[in-house]
Amino acid sequence: MGDILFLAHRIPFPPDRGDKIRAHHLLKHLAGFAPVHVGCFWETEKDREAEGDLAQVAASHCLLRRAKPLALAGVEAVLSARPVSLTAFHHRTIAEWVTRTIAERDITTIFVFSGQMGQYIPQDFAGQVIVDLCDVDSVKFEDYAEAGERVWLNRREGRLLRQEEERLAHRADTTLLISENEKAVFQTRLGNAAGARIAAIGNGIDAGFFDPSVVEPHGEIASRPGPHFVFTGQMDYRPNEAAALWTIEHFMPAVHTRYPQAEYHVVGRNPTAALLTIANAPGVTVWGEVPDVRPFLAAADIALTPLTIARGVQNKVLEAMAMELPVLLTEQAATGIAAQDGQDWLVAPADADAMVERFGALWSDRTAHHTMGKAARRFVLEHHSWPAMLAPLDAMVAASAEARDAA
Structure with missing residues (x-):
């Protein structure tokens, strides 16, 4: 099969917080199938120092510092009518690297970890796209607004993120959620993408480490x-x-x-x-x-x-x-x-x-x-072992190879 392009909003090393732990295990699992090219951001010095760990797993990578001030991301969001969650993670260098990597490598699957990175999927990409939203983030911001926290901003973010989540579900071959409950919530919120393929892959735990x-x-x-x-x-x-x-x-x-x-x-x-x-x-x-x-x-x-x-x-x-x-x-x-x-x-x-x-x-x-x-x-x-949790991913990635062979 061809190579995999993996896009994540945070470097999956070290795996020391919830989203990074999931991304870490997904990346290592995918690397067992094919060469994986990783585009992601670092935020702390500990993140940046983990670039060597990333390089050991990835066939190639683009690691950038995410340093855009929240105020600037907010201004960009208002001017572009987009969620702050997207403008905060928008960087031209990542977009250019994605374009160049697809042109130079045999990329047959794009795996997007977290909805913030879905903005980098090229419209003309003909291969398989898997998007792991993890959670229905739009609901979280709606809950913040309902609780009286920055009501206008959170209500706006929830509404625009819901539109982006629906767009990604329509664009992706498969959209992943972290639990059957999140999957059910997501399915009730889909409009034009109601026929999209939605699947749940839960989180695992390294029980040998947490012993x-x-x-x-x-x-x-x-x-x-x-x-x-x-x-x-x-x-x-x-x-x-x-x-x-x-x-x-x-x-x-x-x-x-x-x-x-x-x-x-x-x-x-x-x-x-x-x-x-x-x-x-x-x-x-x-x-x-x-x-x-x-x-x-x-x-x-x-x-x-x-x-x-x-x-x-x-x-x-x-x-x-x-x-x-x-x-x-x-x-x-x-x-x-x-x-x-x-x-x-x-x-x-x-x-x-x-x-x-x-x-x-x-x-x-x-x-x-x-x-x-x-x-x-x-x-x-x-x-909740990681091998058991990620087993369904095997068939999803294999579908890309089967489609390639049939072409």
């Missing part, structure tokens, strides 16, 4: 009585920030009435000013970026994930489950993972008293707590 038997718990946390609650993720991502703030402002005061020594640990890069301001609340530690989240998961007693705006599959939940850590989460955070409430995890509304009650019942029965942790890891091993 409590190979990790030492964080010493400082493990030395204190607790119970210890942990929340991991990119902390300047608005849904994560909102969940952490809610926990500090509502859940921790409620839990302290029953467990005065309870502690809450926020672990993840780029904590916002709002989080840092409230970080001195009783029993709260905002750790910021750490070299490895696993010791924090290993030392915690429960992973608390009270997201109220969530799309797709939460890697933070799968990672905690793989570490045999019971997870207490909202229905929104549970979307896309078919675990069983009361057996593999605990689901509760975003209500402090209800969450404290569910935690208390589990915490009072140490055998049940241990059993749930074991069940959580077993669920991940059986249902």
Whole structure:
């Protein structure tokens, strides 16, 4: 078969956040089929330093710094009647590299990771196009507007992104979503592209890496009585920030009435000013970026994930489950993972008293707590390995080779 062109909005190395983890495994899987040429952006020095890792996997690559100020992206978006999400990732050099690569290489498949990069698909490209939207981003911005956050801007972004998502579904041979739930949501929003081929490929987990038997718990946390609650993720991502703030402002005061020594640990890069301001609340530690989240998961007693705006599959939940850590989460955070409430995890509304009650019942029965942790890891091993998740991709890529042979 021919070569593959892989376009991603972030360099898939190092795989240290949700979207990069998925892109990382997709890229490595595709590289097992054919030479892959990668166009993507870097944002941090750690990203830029990972160019050597990218070069080991990619047959060729174009890596650019994404440095366009948000204000400039906003002006471009208004003038062009496009979503800010697209103008923020528009760069002429990437567009020129795509054109040149298709002309010089035997590209038969373009794989687009995340809707921001769909703008680089040439209209006259005759090969196969696979677009991985991951989540229905337009719904996320609509949810922001519904919640009263920058209503006009978020409503505009949601409307324009919905149009772009429909355009991509019509353009692509296959459009991927991260779960059956996201797939169903997306299908209900399609107009002219209602007959498009839509498929779901879920997220996996590296259960060999996230294995409590190979990790030492964080010493400082493990030395204190607790119970210890942990929340991991990119902390300047608005849904994560909102969940952490809610926990500090509502859940921790409620839990302290029953467990005065309870502690809450926020672990993840780029904590916002709002989080840092409230970080001195009783029993709260905002750790910021750490070299490895696993010791924090290993030392915690429960992973608390009270997201109220969530799309797709939460890697933070799968990672905690793989570490045999019971997870207490909202229905929104549970979307896309078919675990069983009361057996593999605990689901509760975003209500402090209800969450404290569910935690208390589990915490009072140490055998049940241990059993749930074991069940959580077993669920991940059986249902969320990366090879199992990506197996359907094989047939999609093979379709390109079959079409080429028939031509």
